[in-house]
Amino acid sequence: MTTLSLPSVRGKLTHNAPLAPLVWFKSGGTADWLFEPRDVADLQDFLAGLAPDVPVMALGLGSNLIVRDGGVPGVVVRLGKPFAKVENVDEVTLECGGGASGILVSSTARDNGIAGLEFLRSIPGTVGGFVRMNGGAYGREVKDVLVDCDVVIRSGEIVTLPLSELGYTYRHSDLTDGSIVVAARFRGHAGEPDAIQAEMDRISAAREASQPLRSKTGGSTFKNPDGGKAWELVDKAGCRGLAIGGAQVSEKHTNFLINTGEATSAELEALGEEVRKRVKDMSGVELEWEIKRIGRL
Ligand SMILES: Cc1cc2nc3c(=O)[nH]c(=O)nc-3n(C[C@H](O)[C@H](O)[C@H](O)COP(=O)(O)OP(=O)(O)OC[C@H]3O[C@@H](n4cnc5c(N)ncnc54)[C@H](O)[C@@H]3O)c2cc1C
Numbered sequence: 001m002t003t004l005s006l007p008s009v010r011g012k013l014t015h016n017a018p019l020a021p022l023v024w025f026k027s028g029g030t031a032d033w034l035f036e037p038r039d040v041a042d043l044q045d046f047l048a049g050l051a052p053d054v055p056v057m058a059l060g061l062g063s064n065l066i067v068r069d070g071g072v073p074g075v076v077v078r079l080g081k082p083f084a085k086v087e088n089v090d091e092v093t094l095e096c097g098g099g100a101s102g103i104l105v106s107s108t109a110r111d112n113g114i115a116g117l118e119f120l121r122s123i124p125g126t127v128g129g130f131v132r133m134n135g136g137a138y139g140r141e142v143k144d145v146l147v148d149c150d151v152v153i154r155s156g157e158i159v160t161l162p163l164s165e166l167g168y169t170y171r172h173s174d175l176t177d178g179s180i181v182v183a184a185r186f187r188g189h190a191g192e193p194d195a196i197q198a199e200m201d202r203i204s205a206a207r208e209a210s211q212p213l214r215s216k217t218g219g220s221t222f223k224n225p226d227g228g229k230a231w232e233l234v235d236k237a238g239c240r241g242l243a244i245g246g247a248q249v250s251e252k253h254t255n256f257l258i259n260t261g262e263a264t265s266a267e268l269e270a271l272g273e274e275v276r277k278r279v280k281d282m283s284g285v286e287l288e289w290e291i292k293r294i295g296r297l
Contacts, residue, residue, distance in 0.1 A: 004033075004051075006033065006075075007046050007049030007050060009037065010039075010042045011038040011039075011043075012035070013033060013036075014033065014036075016030045016031075016071075017030055017031045017033070017076070018030050019031055019076065020067070022059060022061075022062050023059075023061075024063045024065075024124070024219075025217065026216045026259055027066070027259055027264055027265045027268060028066065028069060028071070029068065029069050029070050029071030029295060029296070030071040031071065031072045031075070031076035032071065032074055033074070033075045034076050034078060035075050035076070037077065037082070040150075043077065043152050044152055047152060047154060047155065047180075048155065048156030052155075055073055055075070055177070056074055056075045056076075056077060056180075057072065057076055058076075058079070058132070058180045058181070059077065059078045060078075060079075060099070060125050060128050061125050061126055063123075063125045063129070064129065064133060064292060065218060066265050066272075068265050068266070069265045069266055070296030070297055071295055072295040077180055078099075079097070079098045079126065081099070083100070083183075084100045084104065086100050086108040088108070088112045088114070089185060091113075091114070092188050092190060093185055093187045094108060094109060094112070094185065094187075095184075096183065096184050096185070096186060097182070098126065098127050098181045098182040098183055098184070100127045101125070101126060102120035102130065105117060105186065106118055110196040110200065113190060113191055113193055114188040114190070114196075115190065115191025115199075116144075116191070117186055118138075118199040119138050119141075120135075121200045122138070122203045122204060122206075124219070127183075128180065128181040130142050131146065131166075131175070131181045132175050133172075134170070134172060135171075142168070143168040145186045146185070147163065147187050148160050148161060148162045148185055149166075149181050149183065150182050150183040150184070151175070151181050152179070153178065154176075170223060210253055211252065211256065215256075215258040215259070217256050217259070218256075218257060218291045219291065220256070221255050221257050221275075221290060221291050222234070222255060222272075222288060222289060223287070228285065229255075231254045231255035233279045233283055233287065234249065234254040235254045236282060237278040237279045238282075239274075239275045239279075240254050242274070242275065243271070244274065245264065246260050246263030246264070246267055247267040247268040247270070247271040249271065257272060265293075269293055272289065
């Protein structure tokens with residue numbers, strides 16, 4: 001990859017960029033290349049000029065990722081400030097940049113009297129990550145509020161995909177790794193800013209009480225299996241507090257793994273696999289990873 005010739009860009013392109021500081025777990029290797037585009041056209045030109053066999057993936061706040069210790073091949077695209085705008089399109093619809101945070105989206109919705117987007121207040125991540133993961137909390141998920149999204153595909157073309165083309169199921173969309181969500185339109189319904197703020201406060205307080213928000217973590221580790229709760233299965237299998245090296249199953253919420261200090265990504269992943277094994281032995285249920293594990297072992 002060192003000899004790779006890359007198209008020239010107006011944004012920032014960094015070789016061997018450490019990813020640990022950019023992800024919640026604070027572990028893992030480097031990106032062969034990290035690209036922070038200046039704007040949509042910069043991203044499009046770069047992808048159009050990049051050899052088609054070079055892998056590309058988007059990175060948001062890294063709140064649902066284990067970056068493996070061997071680093072990530074190809075190009076990691078991170079949407080920064082130029083992609084973080086949120087504006088209203090009409091009384092109940094917001095146009096959100098792919099790099100905008102859930103906090104910015106929900107507070108702009110409140111300021112514009114748009115209810116129904118409060119749940120985004122509690123999910124740490126960017127609009128691109130929410131759209132890709134069908135992020136959700138407190139009974140709502142992206143598929144309930146998304147109108148459509150603009151996606152720069154691997155060829156550099158930009159396409160607008162309506163909700164019906166995203167193939168949403170629980171914490172899943174059909175978007176592929178090389179596709180970068182650069183904007184999305186979310187629709188809520190008319191509401192009173194004070195009531196919206198009260199709902200955001202209620203959600204934040206519930207979060208604070210139940211999740212290790214101040215830890216180096218990656219959110220829900222496993223998807224809830226049909227008709228069950230992943231945290232309950234993990235707890236029943238005796239895994240609360242289980243540790244491998246610096247990686248530990250949270251004592252506060254058993255579907256969260258935490259990096260207690262200097263955990264490697266290999267330790268975090270090995271712990272997750274050990275939990276899956278113990279749950280399978282105890283209950284017969286095969287837990288499926290919700291956290292995405294990326295890069296070279
Ligand atoms: C404390 C904590 C609590 C959490 N609670 C919840 C919760 O309640 N509900 C929930 O759903 N999730 C939760 N999560 C997980 C996480 O916040 C969500 O999955 C979020 O959608 C990830 O957003 P991100 O931008 O950080 O994406 P990343 O973690 O950076 O990436 C996740 C995936 O999205 C892709 N992606 C990121 N940006 C883009 C883009 N612009 N275009 C295309 N693909 C992109 C990445 O390639 C990767 O495949 C929690 C995480 C933490 C740490």
